[in-house]
Amino acid sequence: MKIEFAPLNIPLARRAQTFAVVQWVFSFLLLGQCCNIVFIILLFGDYWFLSALYMLWLYFDWETPHTGGRRSQWVRNWTVWKYFKDYFPIHLIKTCDLDPSQNYLFGFHPHGVLVAGAFGNFCTEYTGFKKLFPGLTPYLHTLPFMLSFPFYREYIMCIGLVVASKKSVSHVLSNEKGGNVSVIVIGGAEESLDAHPGSLTLNILKRKGFIKMALKHGAPLVPVYSFGENELFKQIANPKGSWLRSLQEKLQKVMGFALPLFHGRGIFQYSFGMIPYRTPIHTVVGNPIAVKRNLSPSPEDVDELHQKYLQELKKLFDMNKEKYGIPEHKSLTFT
Template sequence: MDLFRSVSDKLGIKWAPLDVPLERRLQTLAIFCWFHFMTSCGVMFSIYFFIKLLYSSYWYLAIAYSVWMLFDINTAQKGGRPCDWVRNWTWWKYQCDYFPTKMIKTAELDPSKNYLLGCIPHGVICMGLFPVLASNALEFTKHYPGIKRGFATLPLYFYVPFFREIALSIGGTIASDDSIVYSLDPKRYKGNAVAVVIGGAREAALTHPGQYNTILKQRKGFVRCAIKTGASLVPTITFGEVDLYEPVRKPEGTFARKCQDMVYKVIGINPLFPRARGMLQYSYGSVPYRKPLFVVIGAPIDVKRNLDPTPEEVDAVHALFIEKMIELFEREKVNYVENHENVNLNLV
């Protein structure tokens, strides 16, 4: 035992106590599994399982699923297929309670209108937004009656066998102009809310504790979608998201950064290899730190519909959105950010 302690001390490992309650263990397990499911293991396991099924005595099931997948391939661009049975899994509640995550409502959303939630920051993996947008753990529909929410994310997730079914079930759709416009079409839907993490996966590389860096100045596609559909824009901020990991710094021009950028261009995912804690110890691993997360949903910004918006019109709405986002950040950081006097919203 003394040798074990000595080695642990030299390696800088702080082990979790043995008497940690089962509830907290399950919370940690839920976060650990979700992180790896979303970053790599889910995709790889789905592909592996499909190939094994294809070359087994149950090959006909793989063929049948392939036919179904081809038939259903456009669902992710046509409003998705959310399933409350999946969104109500107890598993998501454990994830939510791990930090814990809280949703802060600042204004009502009229169910006769549609909404586009512009969310910042991306962080490493959008841990705070998940229980709000993808699960029912925070009872979104109770706070916003009549509002049906979903989120737009990477196309890759919807072309992987089996994995796509989970992505669709929790409200995911493809992050493209056509997909977002379809989901917010006022002739087709009322009370729809689609969330877009504006900075996307590229913003993950800018994530550092205590710094709210967001790629927003040049991102105007979501504004164009809002104008085309007349959907109100809703600034949304997750306070605490940037403090969950300690990303390994890769300065511009280094070999590591070039490799990271190359992977991002190919698959749309930023390989960050962040450092946080582990399942049974607090020093190393991919499990995020237990830091409280506060998802603040701002007041809607009304947008006049125009099927063919001009660049000037897009710029004007974009500027207004930035103004309201900064106002929301400055007003709410006092409540949810430590040393808030030294923390600003840095727009890239």
């Protein structure tokens, strides 16, 4: 394989962008495990009392990721996130105004490999969420195990991540004054196995829990589609029915998260590595779907709203696809 090296005269700003993305990939994939190692070293070393004190802290603070987390505007405004946004770059597009006196449930699509669009738009302040949607505060829900690592949980709560659980979503959507946005990546980690460049497959037909939560809280549903999300990495071919896909699905059931075999570019060359490609991401926020509160929705109520959501999601995609490089004849596939 011929290796394409990066030129030496790259502007400093682009190098800063690459560094910002490198630290993000490291944080996403390895920082939690590193924090685990530090915790264990402290526990069995001379500074065991630090781990002991932290365990005491966890005892009293265990529910925080389920009750809105503990965001820090200082962390969300770190300059590194500006460079992270500019690397791709990431754009947030509004299609209509949202009333800040209400709480909303955003359904984010597609998952992609590492959900860069969701992170850039809802965990940092550099794509203009506050200006586009004044009075609204986004909470991005993630897998519970991501918030189980010692020390690491404190860091990712600072950027606005909370647990993807019924209790957590209910807490966000229960704000009496409104102004909260529960952002759920609907396809989940399972959808990451379909995150190939050009893929338009969404894992959503059996995903109805978010519909029930919207009904129980009367929260308007807002479809969100992030164009470019699946183009950030390449993945080893794993069509459904293949031995690799079967193994990945079995591992997912055991571990609770998927393991896509992906690659991107490197730091000093463009041929291979774990860094995403410089592909623009355009995250389009659709029109809200009015939802009448129903504390005990029937299966028929859920199915009706689910179908309406699918129609609005497809409409959002079709209205914007040509703007962002998707041919007119291409359409979404729901599985």
